[in-house]
Amino acid sequence: MLDPKTIEIVKQTAPLLKEKGEEVTVRMYEILFSKYPQTKELFKNAPEDQYKRLANAIISYSANVDNLDALQNAIEKMAVKHVQTNVKPEHYPFVKDALLSAISDVLNPPEEVLKAWEEAYDFLADVLIKRERELYASAE
Ligand code: HEM
Numbered sequence: 377m378l379d380p381k382t383i384e385i386v387k388q389t390a391p392l393l394k395e396k397g398e399e400v401t402v403r404m405y406e407i408l409f410s411k412y413p414q415t416k417e418l419f420k421n422a423p424e425d426q427y428k429r430l431a432n433a434i435i436s437y438s439a440n441v442d443n444l445d446a447l448q449n450a451i452e453k454m455a456v457k458h459v460q461t462n463v464k465p466e467h468y469p470f471v472k473d474a475l476l477s478a479i480s481d482v483l484n485p486p487e488e489v490l491k492a493w494e495e496a497y498d499f500l501a502d503v504l505i506k507r508e509r510e511l512y513a514s515a516e
Pocket residue numbers: 415418419420421422423426427430433434437453454457458461463464467468469470471497500501504
């Protein structure tokens with residue numbers, strides 16, 4: 377579980393991030409696709425613009441990291457979609473790097489804010505990876 381200070385920082389900064397969501401999102405995809413071009417393939421069937429919502433979703437869901445029950449349905453949908461599109465655990469560090477770099481570029485936040493977002497991302501990523509592992513295993 378995340379510590380209360382991390383949760384507080386993430387919750388306090390989520391509205392600002394959402395306000396700048398579009399800029400963060402655009403920047404995140406620039407970084408993701410240029411640094412990790414192998415991820416482009418995963419989005420080949422994504423409806424126009426839909427893949428761009430990924431960064432915003434991460435920001436929204438991170439603000440609820442202390443209330444995973446409320447996220448249960450959303451997490452299940454994400455995990456199913458990820459398994460359909462062949463997202464694997466090794467992709468998570470790419471999105472993490474791209475997202476944190478984008479947040480840093482667009483908002484230039486203090487180090488403790490970036491650190492809190494890093495922890496929140498890791499936390500969500502763990503939950504998703506675990507569920508996706510089950511779904512992949514049951515599809516074998
Ligand atoms: C904490 C991390 C992540 C969160 C919160 C997240 C969230 C989401 C959400 C909300 C959707 C839309 C689900 C739907 O349509 O119902 C989605 C779809 C998708 N995500 Fe993630 N995601 C994460 C990590 C990743 C990673 C690491 C990758 C791989 C680069 C990835 C690739 C995709 C792809 C390819 C889709 C489907 C696009 C499409 O074809 O519609 N996601 N994700």
